[in-house]
Amino acid sequence: MLFYKEKGESAIGIFSHEEVACTAKWGKIRSMKRRATIAEIASAAGVSIPTVSKVLNQRADVAVATRLRVQQVMEEMGYVPNQAARALGGGRSGLIDLIISKPLDSEYFLEIIRGIEEVLHREGKSMVLSIVQEEADLERLDQVVNRSADGALLLLPRLYHDSVKKLQEHALPFVVIDPSVPLDPLIPSVGTTNRSGGFAATRYLLSLGHRRIGIIADTEHYLMAYERFAGYRSALEMHGIPLDPALVYQGNFHPEDGLEQTNALLALDNPPTAIFAGSDWQAAGAYRAVYAHGLAIPDDISVIGFDDVPLSRWLNPPLTTIRQPLQEMGRMATTMLLKLLAGEPLETTRVELASLLVIRESCAPHMAV
Amino acid sequence: MLFYKEKGESAIGIFSHEEVACTAKWGKIRSMKRRATIAEIASAAGVSIPTVSKVLNQRADVAVATRLRVQQVMEEMGYVPNQAARALGGGRSGLIDLIISKPLDSEYFLEIIRGIEEVLHREGKSMVLSIVQEEADLERLDQVVNRSADGALLLLPRLYHDSVKKLQEHALPFVVIDPSVPLDPLIPSVGTTNRSGGFAATRYLLSLGHRRIGIIADTEHYLMAYERFAGYRSALEMHGIPLDPALVYQGNFHPEDGLEQTNALLALDNPPTAIFAGSDWQAAGAYRAVYAHGLAIPDDISVIGFDDVPLSRWLNPPLTTIRQPLQEMGRMATTMLLKLLAGEPLETTRVELASLLVIRESCAPHMAV
Numbered sequence: 001m002l003f004y005k006e007k008g009e010s011a012i013g014i015f016s017h018e019e020v021a022c023t024a025k026w027g028k029i030r031s032m033k034r035r036a037t038i039a040e041i042a043s044a045a046g047v048s049i050p051t052v053s054k055v056l057n058q059r060a061d062v063a064v065a066t067r068l069r070v071q072q073v074m075e076e077m078g079y080v081p082n083q084a085a086r087a088l089g090g091g092r093s094g095l096i097d098l099i100i101s102k103p104l105d106s107e108y109f110l111e112i113i114r115g116i117e118e119v120l121h122r123e124g125k126s127m128v129l130s131i132v133q134e135e136a137d138l139e140r141l142d143q144v145v146n147r148s149a150d151g152a153l154l155l156l157p158r159l160y161h162d163s164v165k166k167l168q169e170h171a172l173p174f175v176v177i178d179p180s181v182p183l184d185p186l187i188p189s190v191g192t193t194n195r196s197g198g199f200a201a202t203r204y205l206l207s208l209g210h211r212r213i214g215i216i217a218d219t220e221h222y223l224m225a226y227e228r229f230a231g232y233r234s235a236l237e238m239h240g241i242p243l244d245p246a247l248v249y250q251g252n253f254h255p256e257d258g259l260e261q262t263n264a265l266l267a268l269d270n271p272p273t274a275i276f277a278g279s280d281w282q283a284a285g286a287y288r289a290v291y292a293h294g295l296a297i298p299d300d301i302s303v304i305g306f307d308d309v310p311l312s313r314w315l316n317p318p319l320t321t322i323r324q325p326l327q328e329m330g331r332m333a334t335t336m337l338l339k340l341l342a343g344e345p346l347e348t349t350r351v352e353l354a355s356l357l358v359i360r361e362s363c364a365p366h367m368a369v
Numbered sequence: 370m371l372f373y374k375e376k377g378e379s380a381i382g383i384f385s386h387e388e389v390a391c392t393a394k395w396g397k398i399r400s401m402k403r404r405a406t407i408a409e410i411a412s413a414a415g416v417s418i419p420t421v422s423k424v425l426n427q428r429a430d431v432a433v434a435t436r437l438r439v440q441q442v443m444e445e446m447g448y449v450p451n452q453a454a455r456a457l458g459g460g461r462s463g464l465i466d467l468i469i470s471k472p473l474d475s476e477y478f479l480e481i482i483r484g485i486e487e488v489l490h491r492e493g494k495s496m497v498l499s500i501v502q503e504e505a506d507l508e509r510l511d512q513v514v515n516r517s518a519d520g521a522l523l524l525l526p527r528l529y530h531d532s533v534k535k536l537q538e539h540a541l542p543f544v545v546i547d548p549s550v551p552l553d554p555l556i557p558s559v560g561t562t563n564r565s566g567g568f569a570a571t572r573y574l575l576s577l578g579h580r581r582i583g584i585i586a587d588t589e590h591y592l593m594a595y596e597r598f599a600g601y602r603s604a605l606e607m608h609g610i611p612l613d614p615a616l617v618y619q620g621n622f623h624p625e626d627g628l629e630q631t632n633a634l635l636a637l638d639n640p641p642t643a644i645f646a647g648s649d650w651q652a653a654g655a656y657r658a659v660y661a662h663g664l665a666i667p668d669d670i671s672v673i674g675f676d677d678v679p680l681s682r683w684l685n686p687p688l689t690t691i692r693q694p695l696q697e698m699g700r701m702a703t704t705m706l707l708k709l710l711a712g713e714p715l716e717t718t719r720v721e722l723a724s725l726l727v728i729r730e731s732c733a734p735h736m737a738v
Contacts, residue, residue: 106476110475314656
């Protein structure tokens, strides 16, 4: 979000300032049906989360005025320390909701699920898996959050502000995994460094001599795609190469989009010599288009992906890609949620794990014509 | 199991008669810690499941002697109709365990999960997802089945008899999805017609003129692989082609195995002109090996897979394969479990959904040399 506001590029991203404002606002307007999170108390009191935790734990190192303000907010929210201690004291049902959205069609989801389950298993807790539609399925979300779970993990590639608000209404502690919209900084989330991943992918292609690099990214719908695009543009800028809008195509993470948009890129009068795909699966679609044009990878055109799911190793040639630490993201988000439930302070609410360039065989030096 | 016993091919399958006997035996020796399933009562009383259901529902169309025997068994098991009605009356927690084993690395799992969740969602129930090790993780299984779930779905590619016995001890109603060992016919399970799928794949290759067809199948560990192999052998027999053991390779469902075993097949003095892979992912490994040998698919060698996961459409060339109705398997298993929980009779405990040949571009007519 901050990045977005700094750059103010509403022409390419659709995350309007109105939406950002709306996201920030619910910190003030949410209703506390069951229990508030530490983050909400902190937000309402205008203090940090560790400060609220200190007040809850009756620590001495909090200014008296601050302590009084936090306690007042807790009281206004119908919140007393005992109740808080119970709610924050480790969870009652031992169940954690994982709310995941369709299409659920890639190992991307499995890797994250494996990371989540690993931590829950270790902690003796269980995961209740619920699938919602790709669209904001508020009714389903309502059913899910009405359950007796202690907290929720959200893996919603098409997360909507409405969904976040809905969860806020239920006052269920939650952590967002790989958020696709800019979130209020108070909402705990775990993602990857999409921007630096996009930068690394593009810089690698530039280092191979490519100058016309096509990119397929759904910057209109996904924050992560937008950030990867921003990294792409930064890398071009650093190399003094002007952004050519003709090389920027909108496309979802699915192979069908990779196929269609690569076809469009290859049909250009001056086609790219390399393509930065939005995901490994989208890259699989790009491969199909390249082969259908009678071209070879990487001899005629280089392709780079994003994710490093198992597929990438088994495409022919093996796909060079940017690795997202998906299992680690699942583990980290779960650890954060359990901390929230235990009333422990989070070191930070917004975690971005490092992405990594994985070089395989789909990119080659560009031969000057 | 019946098929296995009919054929008695212990040289290839490892499912010894001892194991089969052991599976059948627990019907008599299990302990009833919490509650028995209808299947267990039926087994102990030597009657069908519908008959037990009729007795429970106090229907008139049961012979008096049969009714008395069933009631006696229920009494011996510390089981009274009221208790039965409660246990079978629709579940109390609304939670269904899905116990799934690693490696959890293919869309195969996701497709089945989607089918399960669809039915549970419709019925207002939730799925608790637990992951166990690929090895029989009895401690973990113990944790899982000690929970308050109403019943369990097992998706354990390496199901062991120990695991089944463990669940039997807990007397938790369960349905096995895609069983990998021969099960007591009283244990409800849903699979696909692996044997006819193997037959269809092989017959298709034969129809294209192939006579030397390699097969990679982990018949030593997986019932489904064994059945596909049995279908392969039947198709060859019907065409008067003797089985060549040199063309039969053991390999797990993973691409690494497909790569390794295809390399071995291609190194033969008289290599096959077509390969029947154990799964789509294994076929991806076969592609890699074929390309590494400088050969083309399907011009030089045909490859056929099994599963029809999304990967198959995005390999180059698109993979001809046998479709398993994975989502439907998930839906069917869930429906069966909910019936068990509601005390309704199952029409059959062993369901095999039809597999289907999906012709794409990885198989071509064999050109006689």
